[in-house]
Amino acid sequence: MADSTDKARMIAHCLTDAEFEGVPGFSSNKVRDAYQLPDRRRLLISTDRQSAFDHVLAAVPHKGQVLTQTARYWFDVTADVCPNHVLSYPDPNVVLVKDLDMLPLEMVVRGYLTGSTNTSPWPMYARGERVLYGHRFPEGMKKNQPLPEPVITPTTKSAQGGHDVPTTEAEILSTQLVTTEQWHEMARKSLALFARGQQVAAEKGLILVDTKYEFGLDENGVVVVADEIHTPDSSRFWIADSYEERFAAGEEPESLDKEFLRLWITSQCDPYTEPIPPIPDDTIIEFSDKYIALIERVTGQTFNRPDPALSVRARIREALAREFPEYF
Template structure:
């Protein structure tokens, strides 16, 4: 099997998403594999579209961020083996994807994207302006873009099959999808991870505005935090000092979103067809902000 033109000895490609690829040991499937090689590519997506060109170094940055957060939060159940220096898992990761791949346990993923919002912005702001609520959670009147919510809220989405748009859903719908006990676990765990992540981010001069988490069941049935965790692809991070001064300086792909929106407003993209190619300046700025966020978190 190959990825980005480089051979991955011992693995077969089992699934390719907009950003991440899942590989399994040769001859296995996602249903039978004991472990899965999760590779973060440099691809970038926005508004449910894969974009060109990729963001250099993005895959390695996201992988380092996820690993750091899992260890910082003490929630490493999805990792298979030791990912530390000289660890067993590292020895099983092909050189071609070293630094941007994790060897993970196979989970039965739950079909819910667990979004937690501490600030109102993005698609949540649009829904709020239309309904006064987000995913069925009623909010105070008069909130403006970037405002802090009275408290973080759980605003789940149904994880649609590949090629379809995810759909914001109320908590009752989560209960229908996964059962009442699992739904309560998803909500409480998501709010807990966000609270801890936001506190740590604040200590680094950052505001964690929102995040998207995913969970799956392991072989014992336990619900485990999975996929990427508190990365600049799954979260909005803002500079706290700039926000205090009334400016939003983001450390995520908001740079890409804003440029695409400007293209749509100028009539150069209808938001449904093939998106325009990202200019070199946007690619460079995005790569730099991803790298800066990682440095600030780890520094």
């Protein structure tokens, strides 16, 4: 087990930015840095930055590599369900993708009544609301209980730094935020991707609880899944073997996802009204271990941890220089 010095060193060596001079079209969001190339291609680089409750809070060792490689696995095993934006993987943290015309919705699919954020169904339900995102939820449900069937709880995508806003199918269709045809295709593909995800997760001893999908239109107007898919940042995964016992006892499920950090934060403060305290190194390393445990369980392969003596940023720069020498 790593001692406190090793943990601090691991955190200090995290990839916190991936801006490289000379590569065009740089932009940055909470987790990923991106480059808009001139030929309708984009580079997405997953850093180790960690966000929660709309704030970047820490850096988590190996997180960017886990996200990219987890999404790679799921893009591969769902390619027959829905086309995706991937072109190639120049580096374990980097994916080269088609530049899509993104559709302004996040398609959140939920199979269980759970969550800890203000836009999650459980806090709404606990406040007495029963019509959530246009769906009527039964009386008498408990936290972490399966829903009668998966539902889509869409949100409108926020501008940089803003909050996603809950919406409903009726509002989307009445405002034509997307066309009626696009909405139905996004809904169909979202539920199909979720069904495949639940099937594959179950084979790995996991429950895919909920997730979000983002879609865009390719050069032919086809609805394509983009961004990431079934990663621990965008999804909840529970350990199947212990779920029933822990649910019966009123305990939180064993999770391998971002909810671990959200629950730690809400145990320390109200993240919507109070400052979020610094996250201890032990908690960050435990969080990193959960992400690694998830990718190893999903893929059935040992996670290839980078050599701590080598700079991830330098490795990425070398990979980009090989792939795009015109910018270096």
